[in-house]
Amino acid sequence: MKLTTRGRYAVTAMLDLALNGEHGPISLAAISQRQSISLSYLEQLFAKLRKNDLVASVRGPGGGYRLSRCREQINVADIIAAVNESTDSTGCKGKGDCQNGEPCLTHQLWDDLSQQIHTFLSGISLGSLTERREVKTVCERQTQQSDEGGVNDESINVESLINAKAIDL
Amino acid sequence: MKLTTRGRYAVTAMLDLALNGEHGPISLAAISQRQSISLSYLEQLFAKLRKNDLVASVRGPGGGYRLSRCREQINVADIIAAVNESTDSTGCKGKGDCQNGEPCLTHQLWDDLSQQIHTFLSGISLGSLTERREVKTVCERQTQQSDEGGVNDESINVESLINAKAIDL
């Protein structure tokens, strides 16, 4: 578990999917508009989400992405882990020979904290997030804005979920 | 709470202090050797730790740093927060007007997760970490290495607590 803005982007996008994707697939272009995330960046994130079987894609017009399973069965830990799958993950990971060929102190320690935070985030599903009062409130407001304003799309205008540079968890 | 390697470095250094600093202040040079963190980087980290009143400094020969209070009263959350005090923290932090002047979905959501993880890490003190069996074991082994080998320092050779690029919590 590494907690940075990247994971937040992913959770945001997935939450958008959970909120808007009930009547068919949602295009990344739509998410990009609502959440102000660049389309190409979303493509990169969704490539990883797809590899990890968290979303499924439908190509062609009217296509897009949908959750691979019901939103109660997708949790925040999985989403964050998926997009953080790093290329190298150097260091003492795995073998545990951190410096002089011996396991080190913080290695085990961090593994432990890691495990506990992972467990915590595993308990939070996309479904439970959509049930939150604040989420509902914001969602409704954004639907209205979408009706008044311009986005010619029947999906909800969640808009602007991101912004902070660091997650500041 | 932002969880990256930087926080891990800080926790590592502080744990070194907690383990070795019982008989007087510990120099950053000593920590640098044991933990293989660059001295100047440690200086930067400790400047922040000092500003946040987690350590106190003693200048001159034989000087160094010591914990500002007993290790049971210093927790992991404080350490990580101290070194992550970012310069700008842009975005929707604070006011909560993320994009179109309105509070956003993930803002509140993240605040919430943040709060819970913070609470969790607040419950883990340096003292409790030093009590762990694994920590003790590694610590003893490293003391032996220090006796056999070379580091001309009476403090324990914890050595090599860091290494992984990302915290991979």
Next chain:
DNA sequence: AAATAACCGAGTATTTTAGTCGGATAAATT
């Protein structure tokens, strides 16, 4: 006076993050 070690600021290399660009492929609509 000399040595030690904190303190400080500016500068640098590397990595990660976020995003652009230019296309290729698949499916639906016309």
Next chain:
DNA sequence: AATTTATCCGACTAAAATACTCGGTTATTT
């Protein structure tokens, strides 16, 4: 069949964060 839509893909780039260097100063001890 041609066009449009949207996923898919790789390489490349700008900006930020991270980790570290360098060159000094100040305080304190021996």
